Amino acid sequence: MVLEVLKSIFGRRIRLPRDVVTRVPRAARKAAEPQVAAIAAAIDVIAALPGLADVATTKKLPKGFFAAVQALMAAYDAYVATVVKLVPGLAGAARPGTPEGYHACHEQPAAVTGVEGLAIYRASRPWQDFGQVAQELARLGEQQFKDIQGLHTGKDPDKISMTGAAVQQGRIEFARRGELCPLLDPETHRCRAWEQRPFGCRMHFILGDASAADPRDPRWPKQVKAFNVRMPLRQMVALMQIEKRMLLTPAPFLNANLLQWVQLTEGQQLAEVGEAPLRFSPDGQAPVRANRNRPGAKKFAKEKERRRK
Ligand code: SF4
Numbered sequence: 592m593v594l595e596v597l598k599s600i601f602g603r604r605i606r607l608p609r610d611v612v613t614r615v616p617r618a619a620r621k622a623a624e625p626q627v628a629a630i631a632a633a634i635d636v637i638a639a640l641p642g643l644a645d646v647a648t649t650k651k652l653p654k655g656f657f658a659a660v661q662a663l664m665a666a667y668d669a670y671v672a673t674v675v676k677l678v679p680g681l682a683g684a685a686r687p688g689t690p691e692g693y694h695a696c697h698e699q700p701a702a703v704t705g706v707e708g709l710a711i712y713r714a715s716r717p718w719q720d721f722g723q724v725a726q727e728l729a730r731l732g733e734q735q736f737k738d739i740q741g742l743h744t745g746k747d748p749d750k751i752s753m754t755g756a757a758v759q760q761g762r763i764e765f766a767r768r769g770e771l772c773p774l775l776d777p778e779t780h781r782c783r784a785w786e787q788r789p790f791g792c793r794m795h796f797i798l799g800d801a802s803a804a805d806p807r808d809p810r811w812p813k814q815v816k817a818f819n820v821r822m823p824l825r826q827m828v829a830l831m832q833i834e835k836r837m838l839l840t841p842a843p844f845l846n847a848n849l850l851q852w853v854q855l856t857e858g859q860q861l862a863e864v865g866e867a868p869l870r871f872s873p874d875g876q877a878p879v880r881a882n883r884n885r886p887g888a889k890k891f892a893k894e895k896e897r898r899r900k
Contacts, residue, residue, distance in 0.1 A: 607698055607762060608804060608817040609795050615820060619677035626670035627823055633663035634829045637706065642864065643836050650856055652709065652863045660710045664787070671793060671820045681818055685801035687792045688775065688782025694805040696772040696782070699735060699765065700791040705834050705841035708848035710787045713861045715774065715849075717869060717877035718783070725853055727773035732846035735765040766806035772845070789845060794820045 615623075637643075637660065640653035675681040685692030715721060739761030771777065774784045782788050797804045798816040805811060821827070834841065839855075842848045852861060860869040871877055 605759070605763060605812060607701075607759075607766065607812050608695065608797070608815040609698060609701070609791055609819060611817050611819055613818045613820075615674050616678065619674045622677055623670050623673040626666060626673050627826065629666035630663065630670060630822065630826045631829065633659060633666045634826060634833070637663065638829070638833050638836075643833065644838055647838050647855070649864075650859075650861075652861060654864045654866075656863055657710060657713060660706055661786070663706075664710075664793075667790060667793060667822060670822075674820045675796075678818065680798055681796050681820075684796035684798050684818070685804075686797070687795055688785055688788055690780040692795075692797050692801050692804065693771075693775060693780040694801055694803075694808075695795060695797055696775045696792075697766055697769055697806050698804075699731070699762070699772065700789045700845040701762065702791060702843050703789045703841070703845045703848045704830055705837055705839045705848070706830065707787070707789045708841055708845070709852055709861060711774070711784050711789070711845075712849050712852035712856075714787045715784055716860050719876060721877070722875055724773050725850070725858075728846045728850050728853075731765075731770055731773065732842075732844065732850055734768070734770070735761065735844060735846065738762075738765040763806075763812070766811075769805070769807045774845075790822055794822070796820070 620627075637656070640656055640659065642649070642651075642653045646652060685695075687693065687695040715724065718724065739758050742757040742760050742764075743755075744757070772782075774782055774788070776783050782792070796818040798818060800810075802808060803810040803815050804817075822830070839851075842851055858875055859871070862868040869877065
């Protein structure tokens with residue numbers, strides 16, 4: 592353990608593939624100006640929503656919040672798509688949350704904002720197996736915290752710098768455990784929260800052999816060739832300012848971030864102001880929608896009776 596700490600302090604700093612800094616070429620940045628403007632406009636819409644600072648107390652999001660977040664995600668995807676067209680090698684690259692690139696889903700997404708986490712929680716809470724998913728989020732979140740805290744050398748165990756060696760090395764050790772993100776479907780290897788997945792997953796492209804992105808592979812992380820199409824800095828800062836106004840201090844790691852919203856809502860659905868909350872059964876299950884197209888459904892009975900006559 593001591594050796595690991597010394598290595599993490601004095602050794603060359605190892606970056607996880609999603610931390611790799613890649614520059615978007617000037618031509619691509621120029622071509623993507625309309626998409627960057629759309630990202631900025633979407634952030635402005637969120638920033639202008641009334642009652643953002645009250646979320647922690649009311650446990651309700653402003654009306655239109657989730658539509659605005661989805662518009663931001665769509666604008667960011669359009670930005671990424673424009674860059675992909677102009678950077679050689681990105682078009683066919685594997686991506687997290689797909690059968691080709693799911694190996695990268697062993698690396699827990701970091702720097703997840705509250706805006707992203709709230710949207711993922713809202714989408715995933717109605718899943719029938721959400722209880723199991725939440726347990727897995729808790730198990731993995733706790734494990735990663737232990738991995739980081741075990742390397743922390745400061746006096747106060749709660750004061751761990753996000754940019755410090757303990758966090759970096761702890762993230763690496765946790766990834767090497769080979770645990771998959773609880774939002775990945777283990778059979779199809781597709782992200783179940785694809786439409787709401789974090790920016791850290793949307794930006795990431797694995798170049799070359801995607802199996803090297805599995806942290807148990809000897810080539811990981813140094814030999815993983817990755818390209819990250821990050822959100823432009825100015826827009827990222829604007830998003831962070833919204834975070835501050837919301838007074839929610841979200842955890843930067845996806846597992847802990849989502850659990851925060853489970854705790855805030857006491858396991859209930861995150862609703863917007865004026866919206867009827869989804870009712871769950873006493874065991875926390877979402878209501879199953881009646882399938883009105885099944886052959887025995889009432890709506891077909893009259894027709895059957897008529898034909899019979
Ligand atoms: S959120 Fe989706 S794409 Fe991202 S790591 Fe989890 S499963 Fe993979």
